[in-house]
Amino acid sequence: MAADNFTSAVHALVARIPRGQVATYGDLAAYAGRPRAARQAGYAMHRCPPALPWHRVINARGALSLAPGTTGYLTQRRRLEDEGVVFIGGRVELSRYRWPGPG
DNA sequence: ACTGTGACACAGG
DNA sequence: CCCTGTGCCACAG
Structure with missing residues (x-):
């Protein structure tokens, strides 16, 4: 069952994102030690344990990467x-909510 | 081994 | 602002 290091690193990072803040897939990949593996971070999120605050992970444009209208999208947005995260035109202001990182 | 695919990101136009 | 192409990395068939 053990997930590979990159995947567990991403999950560990997600667990650290503070309430009311967000992180992008690219950010997580970089903090996990692979700056060019944003897509893989996305895959890791697809396999993310439901107990983690997965909803705090969005894309670099400040939008949710789940298909609009789906249950997942609505859950994440709600x-x-x-x-306290405000959506404007389906996006959030990253400069305002972005998590600076683990350290 | 090769091709297609994706909860991505960035540079151009 | 939009849309498009290209680069990226790993998984599935």
């Missing part, structure tokens, strides 16, 4: 809004 959770973020519950944490």
